[in-house]
Amino acid sequence: MKNSDLTSVANDPDLATAAKRGKLKRLIAEWPQLGIVAALIVTVLVFTAIDPAFFSGYNFINIFLQSSVTAILAMAEAIVIITAGIDLSIGSAVALTAVVVGLLLKAGYPIPIAMFGSLLAGATAGLLNGIIITTTRITPFVVTLGTMSIFSGLALIISNGQTVYGLPPHFSDLLAGSIGRLPIPVVIALCVLAITWVVIRTTKLGEYLIAIGGAREVARLAGIRVALYTAAAYVISSALASVAAMITVARLSAADPIIGSDLLLPAVAAAVMGGADLMGGEGSMLGAVIGALLIATLQAGLTFLNVQAFYQQVAIGLVIILALLFNRLQKSRA
Amino acid sequence: MQQQTKRSLLVLDGVSKVWPGVRALQDVRLELFPGEIHALIGENGAGKSTLLKILFGVHIADSGTLHINEQHVKLTSPAEAISHGISMVHQELSLVPQLSAVQNIVLGRERSVAGFIDWSAARKVALAALAKLDFTANPHVPIRRLSVGQQQLVELARALAVDAKVIIMDEPTASLSSHESEKLFAILKELRNSGHSILYVSHRLAEVLDLADRATVLRDGNLIGTVLRGPNLTEKSLVRMMVGRGLEDQANPPNVDPGEIMLRVERISRRGAFKDVSFQLRRGEIVGVAGMVGAGRTEVARGIVGADTLDAGKIFVREKEVNFASPADSVKIGIAFLTEDRKHQGLALRMSLAKNITLPNPPSKFGFIDRSQQNDLAKANLAKASSKTPAERLAGKLSGGNQQKVVLAKWLLTNSEIFIFDEPTRGIDVGAKAEIYALMRQLADDGAAILMISSELPELMRMSDRVLVMREGRQVAEIPRIEATEERIVAYATGGAT
Numbered sequence: 001m002k003n004s005d006l007t008s009v010a011n012d013p014d015l016a017t018a019a020k021r022g023k024l025k026r027l028i029a030e031w032p033q034l035g036i037v038a039a040l041i042v043t044v045l046v047f048t049a050i051d052p053a054f055f056s057g058y059n060f061i062n063i064f065l066q067s068s069v070t071a072i073l074a075m076a077e078a079i080v081i082i083t084a085g086i087d088l089s090i091g092s093a094v095a096l097t098a099v100v101v102g103l104l105l106k107a108g109y110p111i112p113i114a115m116f117g118s119l120l121a122g123a124t125a126g127l128l129n130g131i132i133i134t135t136t137r138i139t140p141f142v143v144t145l146g147t148m149s150i151f152s153g154l155a156l157i158i159s160n161g162q163t164v165y166g167l168p169p170h171f172s173d174l175l176a177g178s179i180g181r182l183p184i185p186v187v188i189a190l191c192v193l194a195i196t197w198v199v200i201r202t203t204k205l206g207e208y209l210i211a212i213g214g215a216r217e218v219a220r221l222a223g224i225r226v227a228l229y230t231a232a233a234y235v236i237s238s239a240l241a242s243v244a245a246m247i248t249v250a251r252l253s254a255a256d257p258i259i260g261s262d263l264l265l266p267a268v269a270a271a272v273m274g275g276a277d278l279m280g281g282e283g284s285m286l287g288a289v290i291g292a293l294l295i296a297t298l299q300a301g302l303t304f305l306n307v308q309a310f311y312q313q314v315a316i317g318l319v320i321i322l323a324l325l326f327n328r329l330q331k332s333r334a
Numbered sequence: 335m336q337q338q339t340k341r342s343l344l345v346l347d348g349v350s351k352v353w354p355g356v357r358a359l360q361d362v363r364l365e366l367f368p369g370e371i372h373a374l375i376g377e378n379g380a381g382k383s384t385l386l387k388i389l390f391g392v393h394i395a396d397s398g399t400l401h402i403n404e405q406h407v408k409l410t411s412p413a414e415a416i417s418h419g420i421s422m423v424h425q426e427l428s429l430v431p432q433l434s435a436v437q438n439i440v441l442g443r444e445r446s447v448a449g450f451i452d453w454s455a456a457r458k459v460a461l462a463a464l465a466k467l468d469f470t471a472n473p474h475v476p477i478r479r480l481s482v483g484q485q486q487l488v489e490l491a492r493a494l495a496v497d498a499k500v501i502i503m504d505e506p507t508a509s510l511s512s513h514e515s516e517k518l519f520a521i522l523k524e525l526r527n528s529g530h531s532i533l534y535v536s537h538r539l540a541e542v543l544d545l546a547d548r549a550t551v552l553r554d555g556n557l558i559g560t561v562l563r564g565p566n567l568t569e570k571s572l573v574r575m576m577v578g579r580g581l582e583d584q585a586n587p588p589n590v591d592p593g594e595i596m597l598r599v600e601r602i603s604r605r606g607a608f609k610d611v612s613f614q615l616r617r618g619e620i621v622g623v624a625g626m627v628g629a630g631r632t633e634v635a636r637g638i639v640g641a642d643t644l645d646a647g648k649i650f651v652r653e654k655e656v657n658f659a660s661p662a663d664s665v666k667i668g669i670a671f672l673t674e675d676r677k678h679q680g681l682a683l684r685m686s687l688a689k690n691i692t693l694p695n696p697p698s699k700f701g702f703i704d705r706s707q708q709n710d711l712a713k714a715n716l717a718k719a720s721s722k723t724p725a726e727r728l729a730g731k732l733s734g735g736n737q738q739k740v741v742l743a744k745w746l747l748t749n750s751e752i753f754i755f756d757e758p759t760r761g762i763d764v765g766a767k768a769e770i771y772a773l774m775r776q777l778a779d780d781g782a783a784i785l786m787i788s789s790e791l792p793e794l795m796r797m798s799d800r801v802l803v804m805r806e807g808r809q810v811a812e813i814p815r816i817e818a819t820e821e822r823i824v825a826y827a828t829g830g831a832t
Binding site (some may be wrong): 202203204205207210211213214215217218219220221222223224225281282 | 390392411412413416417422424429430431433437441442443444446449450451453666741
């Protein structure tokens with residue numbers, strides 16, 4: 001008798017039309033990205049209320065463009081955080097891979113080769129993180145703190161401490177141009193979102209990353225090769241750092257070896273605001289992107305209102321804490 | 335009987351395993367035939383879990399061989415065990431809380447095309463396995479939102495979903511209702527009839543008698559014997575094999591003249607942990623609490639001291655009703671709780687003994703800690719606890735026995751009169767054990783009231799004036815010392831005597 005209930009649930013997970021309204025309400029209340037989306041909407045509304053000129057297509061496209069690099073790094077960070085780890089070296093990996101692509105281009109290699117070289121450098125850097133973390137069992141925080149210094153040192157060494165200029169203009173057209181009114185960095189960020197979303201939601205890799213972060217020993221007992229998959233998360237993270245690096249290099253037409261220093265914090269903040277749980281097992285790609293959008297919107301809005309940069313930092317910090325507080329209240333209520 | 339003519343499916347032979355300071359298994363042999371339910375029984379600490387984990391590749395034996403279908407096999411990880419057709423239902427839930435029932439059931443063996451999980455196949459397999467059980471919850475929401483009983487069913491479905499040749503079950507019924515258990519037994523019998531071999535661990539002897547074709551008994555890491563279903567497979571014979579004979583420990587003289595009632599609890603309950611527990615504790619008395627792991631003994635202690643909230647019941651200290659909101663309240667009124675887990679709950683391992691001992695109330699002058707008084711207090715109380723370790727030593731550098739003395743010294747300083755010891759000699763070597771026993775007796779003789787939770791029967795027999803027995807969250811017996819025998823305690827603790 002109870003079996004029949006079960007099969008009916010199985011055949012139609014969304015049955016019970018009677019309770020559908022209540023269910024929708026509950027779904028919204030339990031939607032982990034509710035806080036961040038609300039914060040984004042409120043922020044836009046506040047800026048618009050202060051100055052209606054803020055609400056313009058030009059402004060929004062600019063915000064999308066400004067947030068694209070942070071969004072890619074936030075997704076990379078979220079993938080690592082899902083495994084209950086963290087990648088503090090991501091900013092330095094950006095600097096390293098930026099210099100690599102810059103030097104290869106300057107040396108006259110074709111653009112595809114230079115891009116591949118940068119991706120390879122990123123993947124190798126991530127593999128180094130992964131191998132150290134899984135073989136020594138030192139916590140990811142400490143390992144990536146170490147490699148953060150190593151990667152930024154390497155970036156300075158191979159670039160001789162100099163910004164690499166004189167890159168082929170084709171490269172900038174390719175990665176920093178626009179399709180119609182849509183900037184290419186935004187298109188790339190959306191592609192990364194689509195791919196990582198599919199990976200996390202529908203592939204073994206994504207499933208295992210969640211399992212490892214949620215309950216490492218359980219995953220091991222289920223026969224999952226925990227070290228392999230954990231290392232994969234760091235490889236993906238650093239490879240995405242290379243994607244972000246190439247966009248940045250294309251936009252500046254230069255590869256600066258100290259570019260990465262202020263990229264780490266927004267990336268982690270956006271990932272966590274977007275629902276990534278530092279204890280592991282949870283994280284959202286879409287949430288990370290919305291987190292990055294929120295930070296970019298705040299920066300754009302405060303600049304638009306001529307608020308001094310120093311005050312901007314304080315305001316952004318406050319909003320980050322408020323968004324996380326909301327997440328926490330929502331979770332403890334559920 | 336006819337099984338002896340069958341070829342064995344799996345043979346473990348000469349398996350030994352030593353943990354630091356403990357011999358967990360010694361030269362154990364275990365043989366499984368296809369189509370049998372084989373029970374593995376023994377007291378807490380007999381080595382059952384270690385044996386199961388070796389068989390599942392979680393631990394690696396120091397010596398011994400494993401043959402599956404007469405092929406020599408070496409298992410070094412659960413993944414290898416699974417690939418050899420062994421699956422395991424773990425005692426603690428081994429599910430990922432963030433994943434749904436369906437996702438958990440197929441975890442680690444998802445069918446996939448180019449890395450993409452075939453969810454319709456996964457759903458089919460998982461729901462078919464769940465349908466065999468009485469699973470009524472939503473199989474698509476994260477399992478942390480399900481009840482523990484439903485989660486346990488998911489755990490079972492995991493094992494059923496892989497058509498494993500050998501299914502290991504470590505106390506699968508511990509958190510199931512009797513109806514759910516019945517259902518499980520029917521499934522196990524079906525699996526046996528279709529040729530699966532099931533290795534079944536349970537503390538409930540009635541279940542074993544009902545289900546098992548054979549039963550293997552372990553005691554102190556040694557194989558005591560394997561009994562075939564038949565006239566020899568009785569409750570009495572199993573209990574005798576589990577407990578063994580020869581009670582070499584000499585009992586302490588019973589306390590004939592207990593004093594005033596220090597602690598009285600009346601029908602205290604905590605949902606999901608224990609129900610309707612009542613007892614009293616007199617000055618000068620040591621009352622033992624027996625029961626299998628998971629019977630709710632530690633939970634009762636935590637409830638009494640206010641570490642967990644009670645759902646019902648009353649607590650009286652010196653016949654005055656009390657209501658503890660947190661352990662701070664019970665400490666103030668003079669109850670000391672010496673936890674089982676000294677390393678995480680009893681001591682700050684990186685602090686000196688002096689700092690540890692005075693932690694509840696460091697001596698101070700004008701807000702600054704008075705180091706010399708701190709040292710004097712620590713020294714005096716260490717001496718009372720018969721510890722000769724210098725007070726400057728770091729707590730983490732001490733052996734288990736000495737750590738226990740330090741914890742005791744800490745509580746002596748708080749002028750406690752009611753002591754609750756949870757597994758006071760776990761991980762402590764034999765010599766130090768005797769010292770701890772003497773200290774506890776001395777405490778009682780000096781007028782303290784002591785509640786001692788222990789899984790070691792000889793210890794309970796030796797120390798207790800009375801023994802309370804718990805099973806599955808219920809208080810099932812109170813046995814006065816003169817009537818307490820190991821057989822009787824085990825019978826109550828396992829549900830043999832009702």
